[in-house]
Amino acid sequence: MKETRIGEFEEVVLLLVGILEEDAYAFRIAEEYKVQSGRSATIGTVHSALERLSEKGMLVSEMGKPGVKRGGRRKRIYQLTANGQAVLRNSRDIKMSLWNQFPGLSLDKLNFAYE
Amino acid sequence: MNRNRPPALVEKLLAKVLREDLIEEILGDLEEKYFAVAESQSVSLAKLTYWYQALNYLKPFAIRKSKSKYSTQFQMFKHYIKISWRTLLRQKVFSAIEIGGFAIGIAACLLITLYIKHQTGYDQHYVQKDRIFRMVNQWSEGGETGYWTNMHGPLKPVLEEGIPEMEKVARVVFWSWGDAGQNYVRANGSKYNIYENGFFYADPELLEILEIPMIYGSQKEALSTPNSIVISQSKAEKYFPNQNPVGKQLVLNDSRESTFTVGGVMQEMNSSSHFQGDFIMTLFGRKKGPGTSGWCCTNYNYYVKLTAGADKIAVEEKTALIRNTYVLDKLKEDGQAGIDEMKKYQSYYLQPVTNIYLNQEKVGDELKHGSPELVWIFGAIAIIVLLIACINFINLATAKSLKRAREVGLRKAIGSFRSSLIAQYLSESCFYSLLAVILSVILAWSALPLFNQLAGTSLVMPWLSWWYLPVLLLSVIVIGLLSGIYPALYLSGFKPIEALKGKVNSGGKTSFLRSGMVIFQFTATIVLIIGAMVTHQQFQFTMNKSLGYEKSQVINVMGLNTMDKQKRDAFKDELVKLSMIESATLSDYFPVADASVQNRNYWLAENRQSESGFEAARWSVDEDYLKTLKIELLKGRDFDKALAEDNSIIVNEEMVKALRLDDPLGKQLIDMFDERRTIVGVVKDFHFESLAGDIRPLALVKGNRAATLSLKVQSDDMDETIAAITAIWNRFKADQLIEYSFLDQRFERMYDGLQKAKTIFLLFAVLSILVACLGLFALSVYMVEQRGKEISIRKVLGASVNSVFALLTFDFVKLVLIAIVLAVPLGWVFMEYLLEEMVNRVELSWPVFAFAGILAIVIAIVTISFESLKAALVNPARKLRSE
Numbered sequence: 002m003k004e005t006r007i008g009e010f011e012e013v014v015l016l017l018v019g020i021l022e023e024d025a026y027a028f029r030i031a032e033e034y035k036v037q038s039g040r041s042a043t044i045g046t047v048h049s050a051l052e053r054l055s056e057k058g059m060l061v062s063e064m065g066k067p068g069v070k071r072g073g074r075r076k077r078i079y080q081l082t083a084n085g086q087a088v089l090r091n092s093r094d095i096k097m098s099l100w101n102q103f104p105g106l107s108l109d110k111l112n113f114a115y116e
Numbered sequence: 117m118n119r120n121r122p123p124a125l126v127e128k129l130l131a132k133v134l135r136e137d138l139i140e141e142i143l144g145d146l147e148e149k150y151f152a153v154a155e156s157q158s159v160s161l162a163k164l165t166y167w168y169q170a171l172n173y174l175k176p177f178a179i180r181k182s183k184s185k186y187s188t189q190f191q192m193f194k195h196y197i198k199i200s201w202r203t204l205l206r207q208k209v210f211s212a213i214e215i216g217g218f219a220i221g222i223a224a225c226l227l228i229t230l231y232i233k234h235q236t237g238y239d240q241h242y243v244q245k246d247r248i249f250r251m252v253n254q255w256s257e258g259g260e261t262g263y264w265t266n267m268h269g270p271l272k273p274v275l276e277e278g279i280p281e282m283e284k285v286a287r288v289v290f291w292s293w294g295d296a297g298q299n300y301v302r303a304n305g306s307k308y309n310i311y312e313n314g315f316f317y318a319d320p321e322l323l324e325i326l327e328i329p330m331i332y333g334s335q336k337e338a339l340s341t342p343n344s345i346v347i348s349q350s351k352a353e354k355y356f357p358n359q360n361p362v363g364k365q366l367v368l369n370d371s372r373e374s375t376f377t378v379g380g381v382m383q384e385m386n387s388s389s390h391f392q393g394d395f396i397m398t399l400f401g402r403k404k405g406p407g408t409s410g411w412c413c414t415n416y417n418y419y420v421k422l423t424a425g426a427d428k429i430a431v432e433e434k435t436a437l438i439r440n441t442y443v444l445d446k447l448k449e450d451g452q453a454g455i456d457e458m459k460k461y462q463s464y465y466l467q468p469v470t471n472i473y474l475n476q477e478k479v480g481d482e483l484k485h486g487s488p489e490l491v492w493i494f495g496a497i498a499i500i501v502l503l504i505a506c507i508n509f510i511n512l513a514t515a516k517s518l519k520r521a522r523e524v525g526l527r528k529a530i531g532s533f534r535s536s537l538i539a540q541y542l543s544e545s546c547f548y549s550l551l552a553v554i555l556s557v558i559l560a561w562s563a564l565p566l567f568n569q570l571a572g573t574s575l576v577m578p579w580l581s582w583w584y585l586p587v588l589l590l591s592v593i594v595i596g597l598l599s600g601i602y603p604a605l606y607l608s609g610f611k612p613i614e615a616l617k618g619k620v621n622s623g624g625k626t627s628f629l630r631s632g633m634v635i636f637q638f639t640a641t642i643v644l645i646i647g648a649m650v651t652h653q654q655f656q657f658t659m660n661k662s663l664g665y666e667k668s669q670v671i672n673v674m675g676l677n678t679m680d681k682q683k684r685d686a687f688k689d690e691l692v693k694l695s696m697i698e699s700a701t702l703s704d705y706f707p708v709a710d711a712s713v714q715n716r717n718y719w720l721a722e723n724r725q726s727e728s729g730f731e732a733a734r735w736s737v738d739e740d741y742l743k744t745l746k747i748e749l750l751k752g753r754d755f756d757k758a759l760a761e762d763n764s765i766i767v768n769e770e771m772v773k774a775l776r777l778d779d780p781l782g783k784q785l786i787d788m789f790d791e792r793r794t795i796v797g798v799v800k801d802f803h804f805e806s807l808a809g810d811i812r813p814l815a816l817v818k819g820n821r822a823a824t825l826s827l828k829v830q831s832d833d834m835d836e837t838i839a840a841i842t843a844i845w846n847r848f849k850a851d852q853l854i855e856y857s858f859l860d861q862r863f864e865r866m867y868d869g870l871q872k873a874k875t876i877f878l879l880f881a882v883l884s885i886l887v888a889c890l891g892l893f894a895l896s897v898y899m900v901e902q903r904g905k906e907i908s909i910r911k912v913l914g915a916s917v918n919s920v921f922a923l924l925t926f927d928f929v930k931l932v933l934i935a936i937v938l939a940v941p942l943g944w945v946f947m948e949y950l951l952e953e954m955v956n957r958v959e960l961s962w963p964v965f966a967f968a969g970i971l972a973i974v975i976a977i978v979t980i981s982f983e984s985l986k987a988a989l990v991n992p993a994r995k996l997r998s999e
Contacts, residue, residue, distance in 0.1 A: 030143035032152070044145050045172035052177045064141070070151050076143030 005088050008055070014050045015089055020021050026065065026076040027051060034099065051079055057087030071086060122150045123163055126170045134173065135180050142173060173934050192536065192545060199542040202859035207516070209895055212857045214512045215552045218892040221505020222595070224555035224883050227567050228498035229391050235486045238473035242327050243422065247283075247465035249276075249428070251418035252479050253959070257461045266414035269407070272319070274442055275418075279434045281426035287323035287399060287407075290482050291713045293317075293703070295397060296403040300852060303355045304365035304375065309852040311675055312351070316396040317406045320851065323382070325371040325421045325467075326391060332362045333380020342401030344379030348394040352381045369823075370678040387574070390473040390483055411450045412788060417481070420466070428466050435464040454728035482607075482713070490873055492951070495878075500640045501884050506599045507633040508891035513545065513603035514630065515898040524607055525615030537608035545600025546593060553592045570875045572868065583825075602629075631931055634895070637888045638935030638972055639942065645879040645968040646943035647950075651874045654951065657958045658867055665707060666746040666803025669829045670859035672706070673841065677823035678852060687848050688825055694840055696831030702742040702822040703734035707804035708862040718815065721777055721784040721792060725745075729788070730774045732767075733804065733812060736819025742766075742799065744828045752781045754795030761818035765793035769801045771813035793817065806866055809957040826859070873927045889979045892928065896980045900924065900987040908992035920988035925980050932976045936969040943968070 007015070018025040035041045044099050053081040054060045065078040081089075130146075133138055145840045146169055154162035204211040244249055255262045267287075275285050289296050293321040296316045300309035320339035323346065324331070326679060331349055338346045345366060352361050361378045370373035376397060385392050399407035409415055420432060430634075440459065448455055467477060474479075527537060561577050568574055578584045676684050688700050717729040741754040750769070755761050765785060772780045780795045787793075801811045831837050838856070845854040864871075900907075907920055944960060951957040 003494065026142070026145065028148045031149075043169050043172035044149060045169065045175055045848075048145070048173070048176050049177050050140065068144065068148070071147045074140045076144055076145070077141040101420035 005091065007059070007088060010042075010051050011054055011094060012089070014047060015081065015085055018051075018060060019081050019086075019089070022079065025079045028076075030079075036048060052107070053091070056084070058082060059088055092103070119788055120159065122147055122166050126167060130170055130173065133180060134178050138178055142178065142469050146170060151394065154909050170722055180462050182683065185705045192539075193924050196540045196543045197547055198774075199540070200547045203516075203544075204519070204548075207519075210512065210897065213743050213890045213894045214509060215548055215555065217508045217887045218505045218549065218552035218599075219555035219559055220890075221501050221508075221885060221887050222553055222591070223500040223559040223563065223684055225498045226556060226560040227492050227563065227575075227879075231567075231571060231580075232495055232498075232905050233490050234388070234573060235474065235491050235576055238486070239386065239390055239470045241386050242469065244327070244424075245395075245470055245529045246468070247422045247424065247426070248325060249422065250468040250469065250479075251359065251420055252465050252467055253414075254463045254465040255461050258462070263465060263467075264476050265417045265481040267416050267418050268411055268414055268443070269409045269416055270411055271443065271899045272447070274438060275420070275435070278438045278442070279431060281423050281434070283421050283423045284321040284325050284421045286319040286325050286419045287317075288319075288322060288419060289317040289406045289416060291401070291415075293415060295374050296406065298375075298674065298713075299368045300370070301355070301395075302367050302370075304367050306355075307679060307851045309370065309675070310354075311378070311853070312394065312854040314392065315397065316393050316395070317399050317594055319399045319435045322396070322419060323380075325419050326389075328385075329383045331381045331383060332360050333378075334642065335380075338380025339383075339396065339398040340400060341377070341379060342398065343376050344398045344400075345376035346380045346382050346396040347378060348382055348384050350384060352378075353392045369675070390469075390485075392484075404833065411446045411451075419469075428468075432464060432466055434737060437795060437948040439463065447841050453725070458726060461585055485698050487744065487869060487873075489871075489950070493873075494876065497644065497880050497884075499886065500644070500674040502595075504637045504640055504884055504887050504891075506595065507637055508546070508887060508894075509548070509599040510602050511633050511891055512898075513541075513600070514606055514892050515895060521615040521619060524610045525612045527610035528610070529616065534608045538604045540602045541604035541607055541754045545603065546596030549596035549599065553595070556587065556845050562565075567879075570879065571872050630895070633926070634892065634931045635935045635938070637891060638932050638976070639939045641881075641884050641888045642935060642939035642972050643943045643946060644877070644884050645971060646939070646964060647947065648874070648877045648881040649879050649964050649968065650947045650958070651870075652953070653871050653958045653964070654954070655867070657868065658726060658807050658956065659864070661803070661807065661956060663707065664747065664800055666828075666858045667707070667863050671829060671838070671841070672859060672862070673827065673845070673853065674855045674857070675822075675823060676702070679849065681820060683848060684822075684825075687844070690844050690848075691825070691827060691841065694837075694844075696829055696833075696837045696840065698828040698830040699744045700825055700827045701738050701739040701823055702743055702820065703735065704736060704822050704824050706824075706826070706862070707745075708725070708859065709806065709866045711864060716815075718775075718776075719786050720812070721786045730813060732771055732774070733814045734787070735814065735816050736821070738820060738822070741816070747802055748800040750798045750800050752795070754797060755818045761794050761796075762795040764818065766797040766799060766816040767795055768799050768811070768814040770811050771815060772798055774813045803956075807954075808962055831961050885975060889975060892976060892979045895924065895981065896924075896928065896983040899927070904987065904990075904995045907987050908990070910997040911988075911992040912996070919986045921981075924984040924987060925977060928976055928980050929973060932973050936972060940965050940969070 013034065013068060017030050021029055021033060027044050030051070031042055031044045031047040034047065038095070051060060051062075055062060059082055060077045060079045061082055062077045065074045067075045069075050127143060130143065135143060146166060150166050153165045157207075168228050204215075221957055239245065250265070250267050251267065253267060255264075269287065271314075272285050275282050291297075294317065298311065298313050301312045302309050318339065320336075322328075323335040323338060326348075328335065330346075333346070338344065347355075347361070347366070355361070355366065356364055356378075364378050366376050366378065368376070374633055379398070382396075385394075402408055406415070415879060422428070439462070444459060447458070451839055464476075467479060471477065472479075472483070473486055474491065476486045476488050523538060527540075528534075535630055557577075564575060564577065621915045676687070679687065684702065688702060691697050692700050705714075714733075714734045716730050716734045719727060719729045719730050736757075739757045742754050749766075752766070755764065755766070767775075767780065767785075775783070775785075777783055780798055783795050785795065787792050799814075799816070803811060804814060805812065827841070829837050841856070842854050903924070907924075910920060910923075929970055943965065947960055951960075
């Protein structure tokens with residue numbers, strides 16, 4: 002059976018890979034993570050998550066172009082696989098289904114304080 | 117420029133530790149981050165961030181897997197162990213002997229090491245042990261130095277005032293003076309007396325000097341009021357269960373004078389302390405007896421604690437000064453002779469507390485000691501047994517080597533280095549020694565209770581001591597390497613072609629070495645046999661020596677000091693009426709170690725002023741003493757029951773010699789207390805002290821203050837006799853249990869040490885014989901295998917079973933004969949050295965040596981016979997048909 006379980010941080014990283022497309026490499030993802038979530042993660046942490054997700058078959062990667070600001074070194078660009086996309090979709094569906102069952106469906110009634 | 121680059125050091129380090137396929141992208145990402153921070157914020161922050169990010173990359177996924185430089189070695193090591201295991205299984209008997217013999221050797225060594233460690237570990241528990249000393253007398257005359265512990269009582273205040281380095285000084289009285297020694301005890305208010313040992317007197321400071329831990333009361337206060345006593349925890353539980361006994365009273369021997377108030381409870385004396393006892397009575401504020409004697413007598417042992425950093429030698433010099441300026445004057449005032457000699461030869465010596473138990477200085481005292489000689493001897497035996505076991509291992513491993521010649525050849529042919537062959541055989545021997553050590557620990561552990569029983573110790577395996585397992589592990593490696601190095605070098609030196617052809621010769625150098633080792637083993641074994649036999653002889657000699665008195669069939673009934681004199685005499689008369697009692701005598705003095713002692717200086721009355729006198733033991737006995745102990749009266753008469761005999765004295769031959777008298781009867785003697793007595797009789801010398809020393813002068817006077825009644829029994833039925841005695845006792849003293857002992861048992865207790873030495877000697881002699889035999893057996897197995905074809909051919913050509921057997925056996929017997937030639941003089945020298953110090957010793961005789969030699973040969977022949985006979989009887993066709 003294919004590995005389909007992922008953690009919260011991994012899910013965010015997967016989403017960011019999808020969003021950044023051609024630009025999805027460890028440094029950029031770490032920067033984007035900070036911009037989007039307001040929390041910071043070191044490049045190492047992100048890289049480790051990327052590596053894990055690749056092992057689970059949700060990402061593939063290949064070496065991209067060298068950059069000037071990186072001392073002429075190449076970067077590794079990550080891409081979602083079909084499996085990765087399926088996992089994301091599945092995760093969203095579960096959450097949507099949960100949201101739909103939430104009392105007081107409408108978003109403005111959501112105050113978490115039961116009367 | 118440089119400032120605008122990421123730290124090069126970090127880059128380099130990362131490049132070293134990170135996975136190679138990740139280095140490029142990671143360094144790229146980190147550099148991008150660096151420039152991003154440098155641009156938006158500052159360079160220094162960028163550098164800091166770089167460090168931070170780099171450190172965060174040290175995660176398992178990114179770090180280079182240590183590329184196994186070691187894995188080949190590990191694989192090879194695994195392979196070596198596997199091969200060792202297979203070799204071990206292939207030759208089960210051989211391997212069992214190799215490992216078993218080795219294990220026995222190590223186990224013996226382990227036990228002895230524990231024993232030695234225990235013997236040398238006495239009195240190590242004091243926090244300030246290097247400041248605690250026993251102060252003793254030293255007498256140096258003509259190059260010889262002697263020590264003894266008895267000192268003057270009034271010296272204590274002199275030391276305290278005169279020598280500020282002596283922080284605390286305490287006197288102790290061990291010998292039976294006053295109530296020291298054994299007593300009947302009861303709590304005040306209780307009626308029942310219980311007989312107890314371990315009473316002594318001490319100054320209050322003793323508790324602090326010896327750092328005795330207190331449960332109730334304080335070290336400072338517990339003995340500082342007159343008539344106070346400190347008792348041990350177990351005795352407190354016994355007499356005052358479940359209460360704080362401080363302030364309660366103990367009565368000794370039903371005597372109002374000997375009523376003591378408990379001032380404190382101490383923990384039991386540490387079992388590895390030279391100082392033992394359960395009841396400490398204070399010397400403070402006493403009116404008479406112990407604690408009150410003046411410059412006349414030397415009755416006290418001194419313990420001192422020096423101030424921190426005080427120099428022992430300097431303090432000793434100060435004591436000498438005090439002797440010259442104070443003590444000698446006091447002695448002169450007291451009218452003592454020999455002051456000039458004292459000034460010349462006598463001084464004080466501070467014996468470190470840690471030396472007291474083994475007593476290397478041989479200080480004369482009344483305590484129980486270990487023997488430093490025994491520690492050395494046992495240490496030597498341990499090493500010898502271990503050596504024998506090691507040699508076995510080496511011998512067997514080289515003997516085995518022929519079988520493995522092909523293996524070595526093959527290994528070399530396919531490219532093995534010599535070094536890896538050496539590594540193989542060393543790891544094999546370490547593997548074997550690991551098995552042997554594990555087995556030996558199990559052996560030693562299961563043999564420990566037996567050993568404790570034999571040696572009279574209470575050793576335990578120190579599993580939890582921090583040093584134990586590391587030392588064992590270390591010994592695995594050391595023994596493994598030691599025993600493996602020779603076979604390793606020898607085996608790895610084979611030439612591959614010859615080895616594969618099977619042309620390795622087992623003769624020449626190797627067999628010479630092997631013979632040498634067998635000779636060594638047997639030499640050591642024979643010396644041990646001789647040692648065990650001579651110790652046994654010495655012991656028998658001591659036990660059966662004609663002592664000058666009869667110790668068998670004598671019962672001592674103790675604790676009569678709770679009766680008054682009339683009752684005591686009535687009790688004695690009543691007992692003598694019994695048909696099984698031959699005679700009875702009242703006296704506390706006996707020719708065994710734990711009895712009363714008293715010594716006085718004596719002069720011939722007319723020489724009191726002109727000579728320095730000599731010391732003699734002084735025993736007070738009654739008129740039936742000589743009769744009861746069967747001591748022979750040579751001249752004059754025994755004490756008379758009808759007379760008071762206040763002015764009579766009986767002396768032994770040695771005393772007559774010391775007095776230089778031809779006709780001693782009627783001569784007047786005087787002692788240090790100016791007591792004049794006339795010699796009425798002379799007794800034959802008898803051994804009244806340990807047989808290890810000479811017989812000293814002895815004087816007997818008539819006295820009737822005795823706590824012990826001795827009975828000579830003429831019945832064989834001891835049980836009945838004791839029942840009869842007990843019945844009479846209960847009529848006289850129903851509230852006190854009868855307490856008795858047998859004189860011959862007390863005598864044997866004096867020689868406990870010798871007895872134990874004998875047993876241990878015997879034990880290890882047997883062990884070493886066993887190990888040596890195992891080795892010999894395995895060697896003969898090997899040899900028979902080697903010469904199988906030769907024997908078969910001999911048989912085909914007409915050799916008889918006898919001649920084949922002789923041929924095989926003689927090779928080994930030759931070695932044993934050489935060993936005997938070496939061992940006899942060695943054993944002789946060794947035993948002479950051991951017996952040198954003893955006064956009543958056996959003479960070494962040739963039967964012992966002959967017996968040891970014959971025993972060795974017989975054992976060797978029996979051992980070899982198994983295989984030799986098998987080889988000689990086998991059908992030659994079976995060996996020869998395969999070719």
